[in-house]
Amino acid sequence: MSLDYVKFSGGFEKFMPKEYRDMVEHGPFGKKISVSQMGSFKEILEEHPMCAGCAMTLFIRLAIIAFPNPEDTITVGTAGCGRLAISQAAIPFVYGNYGDQNGVASGLSRGLRLRFGDKPKDVVVMAGDGGTADIGFQQVLHSWFRKERFTTIMLDNEVYGNTGGQESGMTNRGAVLKMAPLGKKFEKMDMLQMAKVAGCAYVATVVPNNPRRVESVIKKAVLIAREVGSTYIQAYTSCNIEYAIPTDKVMEDAKTVENDRYQFTEYVSDEAKQYLTERYGYKDYLPKAAAPAAAIPNKA
Amino acid sequence: MYLVANINVEICASKSCKLCTQYCPEANTIQYSETMGTDKGYKYGTAYIAVDRCKGCALCVWVCDTMAKNNAIKMTMIDQLPLAAVTDNIRYEEKTTVAVLSDPMIVIGN
Incomplete structure (x- = not known):
């Protein structure tokens, strides 16, 4: 660490x-790097067995580059595709039982604070939609209600991709999958709203077809989780195998889905805005200069 | 044999977009060299592929053709690449990388 x-x-x-x-x-x-320098430094993610052209792999690659202090970060994951890549990075990775990743991260985050005091040690949970919204749902929600200070990232491929294509809570209504041949009968879970209700200080949706935005969102979420409270990022990372997307069209699909139902949204609590501004010099949340008063039309 | 991405240095080094380096799902695969283009008299540096890491998804081809409108990347059978970069021959320098290109079939087959 x-x-x-x-x-x-x-x-x-x-x-x-x-x-x-x-x-x-x-x-x-120990350096400040950004996505604009990609290709000119050695990344800490190494070779892994994830499928060719996987958008989840791209998101994980960008996320690991975006960590503000990779040498002081621990990732926590659970069963699912994502762990195949996250575990191949040179940062400690904790692999919990299925669904307990937010429980593990709660203890880890508290323990690190006891051990290292004020020196920031970041805990980042990266789990799939099944691990976060279905099997780990109870522990995820409780960690948010307890305002545990770590980041939860959902790698939302809208299917159980690792086990043959079963529907998950995050699958869209009507989606026909190999193991859901009649189509899903229920709506996609609104985890964003639940995160806000549970009191997360930062909630964002992102699609990996905009690397700079992914970087910015992850940096903010990790920084806010150091002191303010829970943060949640929901990332659309398509499964090109289960949804039969040709690998060279993965980014085209990401763009279509972003325009259709995964527009970029960001919620930052007032406390988190103040923290980012005062501690890390973010200028986005400074009060805007008062607009000139609108002219009052003369009554004829 | 299998397909890997192959970047045309002449086309790539005429622009400085670097988009493919940011969209490749595999880490350390599309590398960027500030000197490998300018050394040949082109305006900018060039991206190149570590072919031993490329999984052949062709996502970079879509990015180069559609987003960058550069058309510099084509999928090529690995035994038809005359010279290519492989991880063992890539050197990292301050803010750039440099590769000694070699016959990938000989290096990978070893």
Whole structure:
């Protein structure tokens, strides 16, 4: 949990694989990096077994780049596709039982605060729609009601992609899937509204066809979770296998879905706005200069 | 054999969009070199593919054709690439990377 854990032990440098040496010498640890520098530094996400052209992989790649302090971050996940990639990054990853990721993260976040005091250690939960909205629903909601200070990211592919295409709570009504041949009979769960009701300090939806926005949203969510309260990001990360999207059309689909039902939305509580402005210099939430008073039409 | 992405340096180095580096789902796969384009007399640097990491999804082709309107990336059979970058031959420098291009079939087959 510091820059030391990625350094070489004395005398071992020459035995380490090239990828590891590149990461230590040219990785993002201890530096300020952004998506505009992608391709020119060694990323801490390594090779993984996720499908070719997967939008979830792209989102995870962007998310890991967006972490404000990757050397002081722990990710927590659960069963699902996402963990195949998240676990292949050079940041500690905790793999809970199915659905208990927010319970694990609650304890972890509290423990880190006891151990390290004010020094920020970020806990980020990244789990699928099944892990967050179905099987882990109870623990997710309770962690929000308790205002646990960590970030929850839902990788919403709208299906159980890892087990053959069963409908999840986040599947759209009417969607026909391999294991839901008659079409889903219920509406997609409104997790955004539930997050707001449960008192999350920051709630946002995002689609990975805008890397800069993904970066900005994740940075804000992680920073707010350090002191203010729970934060929630819901990301549309299509499953090109279960929804039969050709891999080269994945971003076209993301764009269509963004325009249709996944528009960018962002809710920031007043306390979080004040915190971002005062602590991290965000200018977006400063009070706007008063507009000139509208002319009062003369009554004829 | 299988398809991997192949970037035309002449077209890529005429613009500086770098969009493909931000949209590739695989990490450390589409790399950007500030010098590999300018060394050949082109205006900007160029993106290039670490072909041993490319899974052949062609997402970058859509991004280059549709978003950047550059048409610089084509899918090519790996045994038909004369020279390409592989991870072992990529060197990281300050704010850029440089690759020594080689016959990928020989390097990957080893």
